Amino acid sequence: MLKNLFDAEEIEMLKASALADRELDKRSYGRADGEGGTVRLSIWNHPGNTIYGMFARSERIVDVAEALLEGEVYHYHSKMILKDAKVGGAWTWHQDYGYWYNFGLLQPLLTSVTIAVDKATRENGCLQVLKGSHAMGRVDHALTGDQAGADMERVNEAKSKFPLVYCEMDPGDAMFFDCNILHRSDQNKSDHPRWSLICCYNAARNNPYKASQHASYTPLKKVGVEAIKNSVITGFDQESQSDWLSADNDQTIDKLKS
DSSP: OTSSOOOHHHHHHHHHHHHHOOHHHHHHHEESSSSSOOEEEEESSOSSSHHHHHHHHHHHHHHHHHHHHTHHHEEEEEEEEEETTTOOEEEEEETTHHGGGGGGOOSSSEEEEEEEOOOOOOOTOOOEETTTTTGGGGOOOOOTTEEEEEHHHHHHHTTTTTOEEOBBBBOOOOEEEETOOOOEEEEEOOOEEEEEEEEEEGGGOOSSSSSSSSSOOOOOOOOOOTTTTTTTTOOOOHEEETTEEEEGOOOHHHHHHH
């Protein structure tokens, strides 16, 4: 957890952009959580040159990802999780590599960083992790609603061995997590939204051996600390728009069904 990695002005710019961005809203889709709720999210592969890309390409993030993965990384994809007040759905227990494995990635050399756009609390469904559970390696996954959920026999046993941590965050905080760590979040039944930007990175040496819904290796051009405040506030550029993912082209569900 890196506290205050982004300052209040940068986060306000990101939030204002996300709230005003019709493209982001139009391209969002829902995934049923198996608990009667639905998570709304937007996903895109290439970072682009607008404010979303400036966050994903920021040296403040990329340098940490490269230190964690011990070498060059590239942008695998980004997503905005739109967990709205009262109606935001849950995420079931899962590992990201639990289903990314199906996309031609031979090794679990990936990390994600979640950036708090709104304050994340237990009340509005903050991220929960089983601390240290990435040491288990990949476990089997099956569908829970429209989501890829980890084998609950393994999860329940893991709960007895690994501490449950509620990852409460203030706007501007950033938290990196391993692609094999077990994590989930509750529904947002509070009066407060919990939006977050999640940027995912793959080691350059772990390039997928086959094409899938997420990006293959593309050199990532880092930007400096001033780039966010100098960025275009709203809208996606052509490169980003060409790689939106939707429920129609989401291979995760098809892979698990097969």
